[in-house]
Amino acid sequence: MGSSARYDFVIAANRLPVDQHTNPDGSTEWRTAPGGLVTAMDSVMRSWEGNAAWVGWAGFPGEAPEPFDEGKLRLHPVPLSTKELSDYYEGFSNDTLWPLYHDVIVPPTFHRSWWTCYREINQRFAEAVCEVAAEGATVWIHDYQLQLVPALVRDRRPDVRIGWFNHIPFPPVELFAQLPWRSSILRGLLGADFLGFQRPDDARNFGRSCRAVLGATTKGEKIEWSGADDDRLGGAPRTVRAAAVPISIDAVGLRELADSEAVQERAEEIRASLGNPDVVVLGVDRLDYTKGIRHRLRAIGELYDDGSISPDEVTFIQVATPSRERVEAYRTLREQIEGTVGRINGDVSHLGATAIHYLHQSYPREEMAALYQVADVMLITPLRDGMNLVAKEYVTARHDGKGALVLSEFTGAAQEMPQAYLCNPHDITGLKETILRAISDEPAEKERRMKALRRRVRKHDVQTWAQDFLNGLESAPERPRSGARGEA
Template sequence: MRILSLRLIIALILGVTLVSLASSWSDVQDDKEALRRDLQYKAETFGESLASNAELYLASGDTGKLEQLVRRFSNRDHLLGIGIYDHDGSTLVMTRELGSLLSGAPEALSSALSHDRPETRFTRLRFRRVYLLAAPLHAPDKSIIGGIVIVYETGYIRTEIFRVWGRVFIRIAGQVLVIVAITLLIVRWSVAGPIARAAQWMKTLRTGRQVVQPPSKDLDFLLPLAREMAPLAESMQRARAAAEIEARLRNTNESLWTAQRLAEHVRSKLDGSSLFVVSNREPYVHNWQGNTITVTVPASGLVTAIEPILCACNGTWVAQGSGSADAETVDNHDRLQVPPDDPKYTLRRVWLSAAEEEGYYYGFANEGLWPLCHMAHTRPTFRASDWEFYNAVNERFADALVEEMAGERDPVVLIQDYHFALLPRMIKDRIPHARVAIFWHIPWPNPESFSICPWQRELLDGLLGADLIGFHVQAHCNNFLSTVDRVLEARVDWEHFSVKRNDHWSSVLPFPISVELTEDSSGLPLDHSFEEERSAIIGELGIDATFLGVGVDRVDYTKGIIERFQAVESFLERHPRYQGKFTFIQIGAPTRSNIPRYAEFQREVESEATRINDRFKRGKWRPIVFLNRQHSHKEVRRYYRAAHVCMVTSLHDGMNLVAKEYVAARSDDRGVLILSRFTGAARELRDALIVNPYDIQGTGQAIARALEMDVTEIVDRMRRMRKMVKEHNIYWWAASLIGELCELRLKR
């Protein structure tokens, strides 16, 4: 209670002081300005009178009368001195005290003579605060024949302000003493006593002893709280039991998937087995920042989906250690417990050399498999050395996984993406009883395109080591099965979408990945907050615009960014009324810049944006704003909320979660999504405006349709898309994938 009283007193002292100072500051400043204005007026009035006489004497060359004039007026209040100068700045007459402060003509006089106008300023002369007025003197023909300087001391203003502040502080001290005294009395009589009696009563309730409730007048305002304390423990137990029952029941109906429901579902499916997740990117990255280590969570839907499962079953995540301080945070076995604030599962880090990362990740995975699978008119590059590194790194991860799974009865392994096509076979050969799934996050091309790869047989055989192979959409599953059918000696069961090779069955099924949709919790009126967001962004970017479009992508040649810019250009050509009104904001995160094709594409995007802007821009309006840096989820969400139109125009994509992120962010049911037909998302978000990104004019027409669409239609479309994303969210994806894997019958 003493600490509470002390905090309350300190808070009151600070509050009263700050409020009083804030309210007094304006008054003090007004007093200061009033004193300054008074001095300026007095100096200007005096200067005009003195100058008219000085001009007569100076024109006649009567220096003696000038000296008499200066002496006669030199004894005014706060006047430091008067100086009269020739037209070239030479001193003619000057009072003694001013002469000790000025060694020559002041700068203000030079400025006054050169501009033929009076100059005034508050300044310092030899550490003395002064107000200086300098004015030209004219002959009857208006020519400048000299100048006059009048200097007033301003120290009295500072002294007067100090007196005012002194009175303010005395007043504040009095207010603080009175308020603190009253507060202490109130705390002692009305708070401390009732709290002490209530605390004693709660203690007896907690220990289970019978006690008579104090009278209501004793507990005063704490009575409602006191009445709830007795049944609190029992209520919490009942609530906990009900929550566990509800979580189990939710797995049997169509209620929405949440992190809690996902954890409960997977825990029951695993039935005591351990889960092992493999990905190139790790869920937590440790970096040095100065002399301290900071931890960050990469922006990834995968972390959102998988982490609740690993937390629920105390699983293990195997990933490449990429942070500058990663090695300092692991134990002797390259493990650490995460999340950092509440450890619940194991992160196992695998270390790669710079050469291995260059060959495995940048080389084979991203210069070979990435363009091969996306068919975006960039020639894949396959090098034997990159293939060797790809094999070696997959082996490295297999070694780490086998080490982590030692002694496990029925381990479950979930491998992520095209970086580990060989890993399923390596795991299955070493631990045949493990359940292995791999999810391929990018498209799978047709057999003719995939045949470009010199090691197609090895990649397919590696993937078919998995019990379950997942893609985003059925079309990619079909392409994969067709490729296997053409390349390998294997039995393809098209009815059940599975492949039998070397007496092992692999199921090939679609699992469209998604995002988490949470309702807006800002508490602000939706229309109001979204409009404010838009205005704030326009102000920050320094542009004039009425309508905003947004695109969010890595600067990758598969994303159709240049075609998108050209569609904006076509739109503005065909609909000139939107020139000066519509601005498209492209958020482009730099990526893989050490790969020549990516560095070249970065320059192409910047050049195209500049060309279109140079063609159309006027005043503060620009048709395209290219923000070429990394943005956090929070920053990107602001642009989603502000944009009238979101353009996702990938030339080829597995899913493209930007489309679903935009839908998830629009809790106001506004905004129009323009979506490429070549994305996986186009199969689900059918209320988007579906376009062919290669059709520049057609995509431009879609922008016009989006901006001119009736509000009712916009709301209807967005609500249907939000319902789809809400019901088939990221947790639903993870539950479907792992649930299907755990249901598969494995040959023992």
């Protein structure tokens, strides 16, 4: 299709679902990018019957590539300069919004220049969406990097249906109110017809913020706002709906992958390379201060130190995918974690028995499926997490009736997965006790828990999530108006 083609379904996210790779011969190719959003949306897009486009950054600074097709999906790259990446992405998105939305685990940084850049990039994304969206299209905007886009698109294209989904938590108003640009963020989001959140508490937090900051009124999931102080919305009243629509995974696809002969053989190789320990404990995270990696390492280290477990019998693998390494808080976190791993291994490991295997790299889905098969205990301990799809991936891959999931109660997944071994990662003593219980419980008890968890994920998979969201968008309180503004 040509560059002037229009699409009846448009996704807008910070990143495109592909990364550009350079081959040894100098040629380049696009490969599916890692990450929860891409993994979740991939199966949704494969089953979409109409024509669809994805608007996002291509993954490298400078001029954007020309729009291109990936399968049946049209990819429309948005350019970002090195300076814009620093201010909009590393700065405002990940050093202002991210810590603020994750309980201020580290203090957020407020810079007016970052905010100015964030507004400019959101305007750029909105223009790209308007360019590719057909008359009456469905537009699905994703995550905290693009919170101004709904209203910006609404202003130019009142004919389209706009949904926005937040993949991370939305903070209580007492924390959100710290943001100097709180009113602008809320006005941007209220341009959507339907706003989806991971947990009911997140949707309620958003409604409370709209009441406290904008003077909106709420009734159940509906938010009514006069719009009187927003020229871009023409002073028109808005009624939107904000609800919990927890994200999930492609359960069928992952189970088929885990069942494949190659993955089964790789799992056996991994366990053998570890020396066939009695118990393998696994952690899989982005290297992020919200994930509670330091807390679990402290608990594991104390279990080794006090003799509750030994490296001859129990091995811990921590996969820490590199993340935002130009942000100071992330560089500090990496140094702290690597120092802790080195101390524990130096204190308790011996030849032929390594206590902790620390892997600071990303792996393809096939390797992750094999690691899930190897893990007798999955250790997921975020201090705050919107959902945590690793929990759902693990229980799906371990459909052999074995395995045990230790899960922080501060994840969105905990509300859907009460049969897990729930824990408070701040309580190191309690975390240690939970890990030991997950290791030592009778096989029948573990199988009972895992069976219930798998049933839940299978019933509420990514297709169910997408359909629930699109149904919510279709039944949103207001109907789009015909016509478009601001276009030649």
